[in-house]
Amino acid sequence: MLKMSIQARLPSKTITPRSLQVVNVDTTVQDKAIAFPTDARLYHKARAALVRQAKKCRLQLRQSDERLSKRDLMMNGRYAHAKQMKRARSMQKRLRTYLGCVIRDIERKLQSQP
Template sequence: MGPKPTMPSSGDLYRSRLDQILDPRHALFRLAALIDWDRFDEEFGRFYRPLGRPAKPTRLMVGLSYLQHTFNLSDEAVVQRWIENPYYQWFCGCEYFQHQLPCDPSSLTRWRKRLGPDGLESLLAATIQAGLDSGAVLPSSLERISVDTTVQPKAITYPTDAKLYLKALQALVRQAKRHGLELRQTHTRLAKRAAVQVGRYAHARQMRRMRRELKRLKIYLGRVYR
């Protein structure tokens, strides 16, 4: 079920509103007034079903996502800091200071999966539009964008001898099957086990055993090659 609509508060006699005690010159306070929060209710309303428990407010989830990305925080860290920081709470749409967790940290993961890449692009577009409206970003700055991909983590694997032997053996077996050549023994199962043992022995600093398995792997490759 979608989030309940936020109704204007009539005020609390015993508590002060956050906008009365916070500095209006703070960056998060000013940014909260620049973002069009209503657009997210319209765009993300299609992700909710008509039945079930009411979801968390859309502004709360969007605000937590912005804070998490801006300050490089995990799901658990951004929720914990939300309790301690009144500017975080005002940015997420709270009128009074809250003393309880806004949501379970796992809810942020499920919410991002629900939005998908298109929804996350909408969040980015809203920040760019806020920067253009405030004058912090000039239209000329968006004419050319430079992306540095060297800082992105990648699954890097180094071409060790064992990996190269195993890869060459598997390639020869595939080519033999493609051209209809019958091999008396492919050694693929034994070679894979030997390659695993090479890595284990190298990690344990047992170099003599590692070289023995590496020699065995090289023999398997030679047999298939011949």
């Protein structure tokens, strides 16, 4: 269809061959893979990143709260979707607590290292 419309306009000189050398592509209507950064997801990601870095540095953490954090993130989303905001906020608080525990544990381990 595009080819036919270009061929139809070339003889009438509404399009010049020179204007076909450069093509502008407008991507404003394309879908973007952007998620709104909720606090709960950021707490979960930060905790996971810290645990990953601790493993790289061979720090033995007391607990990583991997399963609990994953479950509470999922429940936060479910509660928020069901408009149960107090329950969603409590799950968010738990996620923040897990993050704080991991941070404090890493700080303790780093201070005790020679």
